[in-house]
Amino acid sequence: MSDAIAVEMTSGKQDIKSDWKPEIATAPLYMQVAHHLEARISKGDFAVGSLLPTENELAEALGVSRQTVRQAIGLLRNKGRLSARKGVGTRVEAIEATNGSTRFIAQSRSELFEIAAETEFVIGYREMVSAQGRLAVDLGCRPGRKFLHITGVRYPANRGRAFSWNEVYIDSRVAAAIKDVTVARRAIFHYIEEFTGEKIHEIQQDVRPVAMDEDIAEKVGCKGGDLALMVTRRYYGSGRRLLEYAFQILPADRFSYTTTLRAEN
Amino acid sequence: MSDAIAVEMTSGKQDIKSDWKPEIATAPLYMQVAHHLEARISKGDFAVGSLLPTENELAEALGVSRQTVRQAIGLLRNKGRLSARKGVGTRVEAIEATNGSTRFIAQSRSELFEIAAETEFVIGYREMVSAQGRLAVDLGCRPGRKFLHITGVRYPANRGRAFSWNEVYIDSRVAAAIKDVTVARRAIFHYIEEFTGEKIHEIQQDVRPVAMDEDIAEKVGCKGGDLALMVTRRYYGSGRRLLEYAFQILPADRFSYTTTLRAEN
DNA sequence: GAAATCAATTAGTACGTACATATACGGATA
DNA sequence: TATCCGTATATGTACGTACTAATTGATTTC
Numbered sequence: 001m002s003d004a005i006a007v008e009m010t011s012g013k014q015d016i017k018s019d020w021k022p023e024i025a026t027a028p029l030y031m032q033v034a035h036h037l038e039a040r041i042s043k044g045d046f047a048v049g050s051l052l053p054t055e056n057e058l059a060e061a062l063g064v065s066r067q068t069v070r071q072a073i074g075l076l077r078n079k080g081r082l083s084a085r086k087g088v089g090t091r092v093e094a095i096e097a098t099n100g101s102t103r104f105i106a107q108s109r110s111e112l113f114e115i116a117a118e119t120e121f122v123i124g125y126r127e128m129v130s131a132q133g134r135l136a137v138d139l140g141c142r143p144g145r146k147f148l149h150i151t152g153v154r155y156p157a158n159r160g161r162a163f164s165w166n167e168v169y170i171d172s173r174v175a176a177a178i179k180d181v182t183v184a185r186r187a188i189f190h191y192i193e194e195f196t197g198e199k200i201h202e203i204q205q206d207v208r209p210v211a212m213d214e215d216i217a218e219k220v221g222c223k224g225g226d227l228a229l230m231v232t233r234r235y236y237g238s239g240r241r242l243l244e245y246a247f248q249i250l251p252a253d254r255f256s257y258t259t260t261l262r263a264e265n
Numbered sequence: 266m267s268d269a270i271a272v273e274m275t276s277g278k279q280d281i282k283s284d285w286k287p288e289i290a291t292a293p294l295y296m297q298v299a300h301h302l303e304a305r306i307s308k309g310d311f312a313v314g315s316l317l318p319t320e321n322e323l324a325e326a327l328g329v330s331r332q333t334v335r336q337a338i339g340l341l342r343n344k345g346r347l348s349a350r351k352g353v354g355t356r357v358e359a360i361e362a363t364n365g366s367t368r369f370i371a372q373s374r375s376e377l378f379e380i381a382a383e384t385e386f387v388i389g390y391r392e393m394v395s396a397q398g399r400l401a402v403d404l405g406c407r408p409g410r411k412f413l414h415i416t417g418v419r420y421p422a423n424r425g426r427a428f429s430w431n432e433v434y435i436d437s438r439v440a441a442a443i444k445d446v447t448v449a450r451r452a453i454f455h456y457i458e459e460f461t462g463e464k465i466h467e468i469q470q471d472v473r474p475v476a477m478d479e480d481i482a483e484k485v486g487c488k489g490g491d492l493a494l495m496v497t498r499r500y501y502g503s504g505r506r507l508l509e510y511a512f513q514i515l516p517a518d519r520f521s522y523t524t525t526l527r528a529e530n
Numbered sequence: 531g532a533a534a535t536c537a538a539t540t541a542g543t544a545c546g547t548a549c550a551t552a553t554a555c556g557g558a559t560a
Numbered sequence: 561t562a563t564c565c566g567t568a569t570a571t572g573t574a575c576g577t578a579c580t581a582a583t584t585g586a587t588t589t590c
Contacts (some may be wrong), residue, residue: 029574054446054540065575070541083467086541087583096486108374202348203526209474209517227474227492252474261374261468288580293543320569330545335571352553 020062029064030071036062037072038081041092051084051089079108080260103252105231105257109203116187120159121166121183123152128172139169139245140234147245148175153219154248159186162220163254168246189235189244198237200244206232207257216249227252286329294329295336298403301327302337303346306357315352317347343373345525370496370515370522374468381452385424388417388447393437402432404510405499412510413440418484419513422450428519429483433511454500454509463502465509471497474520481514492517 020036027035037058042047052058055073059066073090076082106112116192129135129149134141147169154164168188177195178188189200207229208243214224222228228249235244285301292300302323305311317323320338324331338355341347349355371377394414396402402406412434419429425526433453441458443453454465472494479489487493493514500509 030573056540066573067576071573073541084541085466087539088580089540102435106526107524147521201350201527205524205526207472207522207524209493209494227476229474239562257472259372259470259472261371261377270544295543316570321570332546335542336543338571347569351551354570508588 002031003226031075033058033062033072034075038076041081046092048094051091054089060204078113098166105207105229106205107259110241112146112187114202116190118157119154119163121152121154121159121184123150123184123187125149125151128175129169131169135169140242146172148178150178155221163252165216165220166246166248166250168244170183171241171243174243182242188246191214194234194245196237198243200235200237202236204234204236208232209252212249212251220249220251222251229257272505285529293309293354295333296340298323298329298333298337299328299340304438305340305347311357313357313359314446342527345378348527370472370494371470372524374465376443377452377468378455381455383420383451384419384428386417386419386449386453387414388449389415389416393440394434396434400434405507410426411437413437415443426519428515430485431511432513433509436506436508439508453511457500457508461502463508465500465502467501469499469501475514477514477516480489485514485516487516 010202015178026032031085037046037052041048045054053061055066055069059069062069071086073082077084081093082090083093096145106115127238129147130143131139131141131145131147136145139145139147143187149167149169151165151167153162154230170188170192174192174196177191178184181191184191189203210228210230212222212224212226212228216223217226228251230247230249232247233245234242235246237243282295291297291513306313317338320324320331320334324334327334337350340348342349346358346360347355348390349360371380392414394412395408396404396406396410396412397408401410404410404412414432414434416430416432419431420425420427421481435453435457436495439457439461442456443449446456449456454468458464475493475495477487477489477493478493482489482491493516495514497512498510499507504506
């Protein structure tokens with residue numbers, strides 16, 4: 001890998017000047033590049049709707065290979081921040097929320113992190129339970145396995161109206177990860193990863209419409225019977241071990257779930 | 266590119282034997298490889314839960330580079346058919362539907378094709394309309410623009426219980442694409458692409474819970490007020506031109522919407 | 531003036547190499 | 561027996577090169 005130099009190039013379209021430097025030994029290089037690009041988009045260096053510098057220019061400016069730039073761009077394309085057209089260039093896309101509502105259902109693991117970072121999970125209840133009957137089935141474990149059951153409301157970071165009602169079941173072996181947490185400002189599985197050092201490899205997510213239950217409705221400020229989405233998530237560590245099971249109830253009128261599907265080639 | 270030869274290798278795990286050959290000039294090579302692998306998974310050559318031959322073995326057996334195999338595997342990983350672990354191998358995943366219900370909300374353009382191919386859209390109504398008021402807003406166009414409005418029920422290919430109620434608005438300039446179609450066995454946008462030669466670059470998809478309307482409920486065999494999901498899709502051609510607008514109403518009890526989020530690295 | 535043609539530009543595809551890193555397995559050791 | 565430690569093996573990362581194909585815009589031609 002060649003040195004990363006501060007490069008100044010004033011092309012016709014956008015200023016590529018950047019003092020970015022690869023870190024020593026953290027994330028893979030292409031992820032660092034992706035974060036760097038995303039940061040500069042957020043900062044306004046690369047305007048929404050405009051074209052990014054070409055892959056070759058970026059590669060030269062950042063001191064990495066074009067392949068690495070392409071991998072980074074690929075990540076951001078998956079997230080919808082960028083779109084590319086052959087013969088034209090790579091366009092900076094608006095991160096939707098056209099109707100002003102916050103995105104709340106993730107489409108990638110990293111997006112789950114981001115959503116959680118923008119919200120607060122206020123834990124209102126916490127108890128050790130033993131999985132029996134229906135719960136054991138939902139958790140896909142033998143009856144009798146112990147889980148820490150916590151419930152609470154998730155608010156936007158500015159503490160406006162509640163977003164969702166949440167219930168979480170955590171494997172007793174890793175439950176200590178959140179023993180001191182009363183307000184979670186990161187994803188619960190993030191605490192678990194930090195505590196165990198083990199990475200969550202896979203999250204299975206299920207979405208279905210439900211009618212809001214009276215008790216829950218009251219807690220998030222709706223009426224019973226109101227429409228809602230229930231999102232269920234199962235978190236698996238290495239070896240497909242279920243570490244966390246959680247579901248949340250999202251009032252239908254407070255969010256929208258938008259995805260953009262783009263052509264692969 | 267080296268020649269693709271029929272290779273016979275009986276490794277310990279799985280038989281790689283394959284008479285696959287790259288076509289002359291259709292899809293990119295890595296997509297062909299992806300289709301080939303997917304076909305052999307469906308056929309049972311590679312059992313669900315087992316490990317695929319290694320990337321190097323596949324590359325050699327198919328006469329392509331390891332990078333190309335990796336690209337193909339990457340596509341199938343995105344679709345959830347495969348999962349990979351460093352130091353272990355690439356695992357063939359079950360294509361969910363754990364509860365027997367069919368997947369119905371796509372996560373990629375190609376998946377939309379596949380879903381449409383497994384179902385039939387029986388068109389029951391068809392009329393030219395002029396976009397006014399709310400419709401013009403939904404379509405994001407000036408009032409007065411003409412669209413072909415078609416409605417109908419989508420059934421599984423075997424004509425079991427109805428899946429969904431569908432309404433589609435097609436830009437009058439491309440409406441001729443489906444003028445002879447009474448039962449669509451492919452995606453509507455597929456007809457449009459075929460007719461115009463122009464590719465749909467982007468599809469925006471929105472999901473929200475709704476209560477079923479009496480009229481619609483009757484047509485798909487539910488009761489009014491039943492829970493459902495409404496999926497709205499906007500189809501854009503090149504230059505962000507809206508070519509098709511459609512929504513469908515999916516009864517909550519007949520399907521589930523499951524996604525798997527995997528770690529990026 | 532309009533249409534066809536050509537050249538430059540840009541992302542996409544495909545190949546190659548080398549090394550990094552996580553995992554599993556077998557053997558040596560306590 | 562249980563633990564530790566290499567070794568082999570698999571995917572992951574990063575680099576390189578070369579060519580392909582879609583698009584744009586300028587130029588030529590009718």
